[in-house]
Amino acid sequence: MNRVMSGFFWISLYLLVVLVPVFLMLIPPAPSGRSFWLELSVALGFVGLTQIAVQFVLIARFKRITAPYGIDIILQYHRQIAMVAVCLVLAHPLIIVIDNPSRLKLLNPLGGNWASRCALLSVLALVLLVVSSLFRERLKLSYERWRLLHLLLGVAAIVFAQLHVSLAGLYTNTPWKHAIWVVTSAAMVGLVIYLRVLRPAWQRNYHWRVAEVREERGGTHSLVLEPVGNHFMRFLPGQFAWLKLEGTPFTLEEHPFSFSSSAERTDRVEFGIKSLGDFSGRIGDVAHGTRAFLDGPHGAFSIDRYPAVGYVFIAGGVGITPMLSFLRTMADRKDPRPVTLFYADNDWDSVAYREALAELEKQLDLHVVYVLREPKDDWDGERGNLTGEVLDRHLPKEKLARFFFICGPPPMMNAVHEALQERDVPEARIHLEKFNLA
């Protein structure tokens, strides 16, 4: 099945799966119908609940589901459809109260019944979820705390929503209708247990150890891992894995990093990690032999997924790591295809991996263009930001036949993306790695 078909297949299946339980409630014996608006409100509530349930599947990192899209897309979808779900859920009581304002007393936690109280708790959990996710940095929540909070609030939202459905009970008026909802909600809570307990327990048998921590330029470190026992990591160049260092596999402290090593080496993998935050700032102090756990490979940002006659790689800062994986893999495969690499960084001394790139230029048909923002006076290469003009000066004439892979800070990616669109590069040839998975 090709990727487009697979995508359509999953979207159709998705709509089927989320709408069928709602429509099954039409089967007699059904309670007498009510006015359109009241029924619409109920339908929105139920559809909202199905979307909450879907979130648990989305974040479970099932490779079969994420592979056709790339897990960054899945997480983007998670953020978007969760907002849709919250809006649907909020519309449910809103319409009910507008339809008959005397129902307003159900919104008073002391005045309503247990069904309405559970609904209030569920909505409260959802609102807190949204606020803590949208404003995590402004609320000064650390990533790990936020993750734990996110997990607990998510479970609270679905459990109280299900209690609301069960206690209100109007639509789940036969045991089998009731069972559909109860079983689904329970399964979603089960997924959380699978993701946070069962899978880490299984991960424990496949752990890795730190073989080397190498300091690179610009506050970047290469973290080299080797498997403990007889297992390995088969990945595509450009993919990434979630990394847990030290402690147990049950920790919530887990960070995604791109492989920077060749995909031809599955028993010794390397990550390029720049000191940016709390976790990455401590990378330099990690001792040899430290236990590590990997969840991967994930991601769709790979030259192996999009074969072309030649490539243009555009990297900003630590965005070089997937490109390094591309180039090292190509070197191992003795790949003859031409590559132009644009590499934007601050100054010449902080350009990580520039020695490795010089080596790769000898082995491959590779041309590296460095673009430095604050170079010393004697720098005779490109200066300033990576603009369309810089691309124009160095892009090969047959650029339209090449595929573009872009990874870097979001403003840079957007600017380059726009510049390429202005130069009539077809959208299908531009691939971005949006590395904001939190």
Added chain:
Amino acid sequence: MRHLVANIATYAIAALLILGSALFAWMRSAQLVLSDEQYTLARYEPAPAHDFEWREVGEHSYASNCQNCHGRDGQGWDQYPGLSDTARLFAAPGGREYLVELHLHGLTSPRWGAPMPSMGHLQDVELAAVLNHVLTHFGNTPPAGTRLYVPEDIARLRGPKRTPWEVNALRPAVQARASGEAAPRGP
């Protein structure tokens, strides 16, 4: 490319979800009209007052319109009152009209958490029948010698719209029975 396609897919899915909800709502509201009106009109109208046969349609209508909230045996649950006091209300002065008014316009009172929705969409025949059904079931006994409802009783009271609060003001003062409806279980 992937991100663009994904955005389009998200909008499409969100739109289809709302469309699906609207379809569900439309089908549900259609279930209302189809089950009640056609069934009732085809079998029971026109019916002269002297041989108004309400038993069968009353039972049917109770099952489809009232049972969800008031319970199969009129016992009520949670925020929904039981119906065992209906005959006492019926017997009180103004009670006969009050029972019809609360069905035509709905009722909101401080006594119960959930409001009684308006049942004004029901035909006169069906409303009279279901009122009679309640007045003769669930421990209710209409006072000897009183006439039960006929469709004309309903038609006479169909007038300008009242709010559910105005309806509550029409409620006759009846002494609450110890086990009666004036003791909501909720806090």
